[in-house]
Amino acid sequence: xxxxxxxxxxxxxxxxxxxxxxxxxxxxxxxxxxxxxxxxxxxxxxxxxxxxxxxxxxxxxxxxxxxxxxxxxxxxxxxxxxxxxxxxxxxxxxxxxxxxxxxxxxxxxxxxxxxxxxxxxxxxxxxxxxxxxxxxxxxxxxxxxxxxxxxxxxxxxxxxxxxxxxxxxxxxxxxxxxxxxxxxxxxxxxxxxxxxxxxxxxxxxxxxxxxxxxxxxxxxxxxxxxxxxxxxxxxxxxxxxxxxxxxxxxxxxxxxxxxxxxxxxxxxxxxxxxxxxx
Numbered sequence: 001x002x003x004x005x006x007x008x009x010x011x012x013x014x015x016x017x018x019x020x021x022x023x024x025x026x027x028x029x030x031x032x033x034x035x036x037x038x039x040x041x042x043x044x045x046x047x048x049x050x051x052x053x054x055x056x057x058x059x060x061x062x063x064x065x066x067x068x069x070x071x072x073x074x075x076x077x078x079x080x081x082x083x084x085x086x087x088x089x090x091x092x093x094x095x096x097x098x099x100x101x102x103x104x105x106x107x108x109x110x111x112x113x114x115x116x117x118x119x120x121x122x123x124x125x126x127x128x129x130x131x132x133x134x135x136x137x138x139x140x141x142x143x144x145x146x147x148x149x150x151x152x153x154x155x156x157x158x159x160x161x162x163x164x165x166x167x168x169x170x171x172x173x174x175x176x177x178x179x180x181x182x183x184x185x186x187x188x189x190x191x192x193x194x195x196x197x198x199x200x201x202x203x204x205x206x207x208x209x210x211x212x213x214x215x216x217x218x219x220x221x222x223x224x225x226x227x228x229x230x231x232x233x234x235x236x237x238x239x240x241x242x243x244x245x246x247x248x249x250x251x252x253x254x255x256x257x258x259x260x261x262x263x264x265x266x267x268x269x270x271x272x273x274x275x276x277x278x
Contacts, residue, residue, distance in 0.1 A: 006042040007041075007042070008041050008042050008237075009041040009042065009236055009237055010041065010042050010044065011040050011041045011042060011043045011044065011049075011235075011236035011237075012043075012044045012045070012049065013044075013045060013049040013052050013053045013056070014053075014056075015236070016040070016043075016049065016050060016053030016054075016235060016236065017052075017053040017054075017056040017057045019233070019234070019235035019236065019240075020053060020054065020057040020169075020235055020240075021057050022233060023231055023232075023233035023235065023240050023242055024231040024233075024242050025054075025057045025058065025169065025242065026062075027057070027058065027059040027061065027062060028058070028059055028061040028062050029058065029062055029063075029165075029166070029167060030062065030063040030065065030136070030138055030142070030161065030164050030165070030166035030167075031054070031058060031062065031063070031064055031065065031166065031167055031168075031169050032065045032066070032132075032161055032166055032167070032168050032169070032179070032180065032245060033054065033064065033065065033066050033112070033113075033168075033169045033171055034066075034067065034109075034168070034169070034170050034171065034173040034177040034178060034179070035050070035066075035110055035112040035113070035169075035171040035172060035173055036110060036171070036172035036173050036238065037050060037110060037111050037112055037172075038172075039171075039172025039173075039236075039237060039238040039239075040171075040172055040235065040236035040237060040238045041236040041237040041238075043236070046111070047111045047112045047114075047115040048115060050112050050115075050171075051064075051112065051115050051116055051119060055135065058136065060136075060137075061136075061137060062136055063134055063135065063136030063137060063138040063139055063142065063166075064116065064134065064135045064136055065132055065133070065134045065139075065142060065157065065161065065166070066109070066112065066113035066116045066117075066132065066133055066134075067106075067109050067113055067130070067131075067132055067179055068106035068109065068113050068114070068116075068117045068124060068131045068132060068133045069106060069107065069108065069109055069129065069130050069131065070099060070104055070105075070106060070107050070128065070129055070131065071107050071108055071129065072107050073096070073098075073099050073104070073128045073129050073197050073198060074129060074195070074196065074197055075089075075093070075195075075196030075197070076088065076089045076092045076093065077089050077196075093196070093198075093204045094204070096198040097198065098128070098198040098199060098200050098201070098202065099128030099129075099131075099197075099198070099200070101124040101125070101126060101131065102124075104128075105117075106131075106133075112171075113133065116133050116134075116135060117133040119135055121135060121139075122134065122135050122139070123135075123139045123140055123143045124143060125142075125143040125144075125146035125156070125157055126143075126146050126148070127146045127147070127148060127150070127151060127156065128148070128197055128198070128200075129151060129195070129197060130151040130152055130156070130179075131143075131146065132146075132156075132157040132158075134157075138164065141160065141164075142157045142160050142161060142164070143157055148207065149207045149208070149209060150186075150209075151182075151195075151209055151210070151212060152179060152182035152183060152185075152186070152212060153182075153183065153185075153186035153210060154183075154186060156183075158179060158180060158182065158183040158245070158249075159183060161180075161245045162180075162183065162245045162246045162249055165244070165245075165246070166244075166245045167242055167243060167244050167245060168180055168241075168242070168243055168244075168245055168248060169240065169241070169242050170239075170240065170241040170242075171235065171238055171240055172235075172238030172239065172240070174218060174221070175217050175218050175220065175221020175222070175224070175225075176214050176217045176218050176221075177214075177217075178217060178221060178248065180245045180248045180249055180252075181214070181217050181220060181221075181248065181249070181252045181256075182212050182214075183245075183249045183252075184249050184250075184252035184253040184256055185210060185211075185212050185252075185256065186210050187249075187253050188253060188256055188257050189257075190210050190211055190212075191210075191211045192208050192209065192210060192211065193208070193209060193210075193211045194206050194207070194208055194209075195207050195208075195209045215260070216259065216260050219259065220251075220252060220255050220256070220259070220260075223255060223259075224243075224248060224251050224252075224255070225241070227251070228243070228247060228251060229243075230242070230243045231243065
């Protein structure tokens with residue numbers, strides 16, 4: 001039986017760029033993009049065309065930023081998607097290749113961020129689990145100095161994006177993917193947890209970090225959109241939202257203590273955190 005034809009709509013680099021401008025993306029701005037390629041429709045050129053369109057909309061003076069996280073750079077004891085047998089844990093820890101910003105692929109964030117990561121001229125931050133990649137004149141300023149014990153806090157690209165007046169673009173992605181909300185977690189009382197990962201020079205290390213989770217971010221985003229000014233539209237078949245990083249973080253700082261109690265918000269202190277996606 002022949003394969004069914006694509007359902008569309010047909011999306012191209014130029015229609016994507018035009019749609020982004022119509023939603024409100026501005027030339028010269030700094031944009032943190034969370035994306036879903038499949039939500040856009042049938043994209044001629046795939047992720048490459050999407051990145052080209054984003055760069056077209058931003059222009060040469062704009063900066064494109066994406067999450068390039070590596071959740072598999074973590075302790076196998078806490079992997080759940082999928083789990084691995086306990087008898088493998090020691091060997092996995094002993095042989096896991098350490099994070100290399102130039103080589104280690106992103107995981108679980110989609111093909112568009114991975115395309116940005118490998119784009120000529122892209123820079124990537126140094127955190128082994130929660131890195132960001134950037135293209136544009138502010139790329140170095142945003143990605144440099146990502147502290148190894150600060151996944152998504154004050155010494156991460158998120159805080160720099162906030163200071164620079166960057167905006168978040170949810171391109172077919174939901175609020176659960178909005179990393180900006182995590183910056184708020186660093187500004188409210190939060191337990192610390194031990195995080196295991198391969199050490200830069202080989203071997204294994206454990207660092208103490210703020211406990212973070214995206215649980216209930218969809219509800220947070222729903223309330224944020226209800227109460228604040230969020231630009232909305234469509235690009236291809238994808239629903240799109242555009243809003244300032246600083247405004248989203250400030251709203252989350254007020255929302256999280258009221259709607260996500262500590263006992264729901266965090267795993268027990270001392271439990272190792274990690275995440276692995278297929």
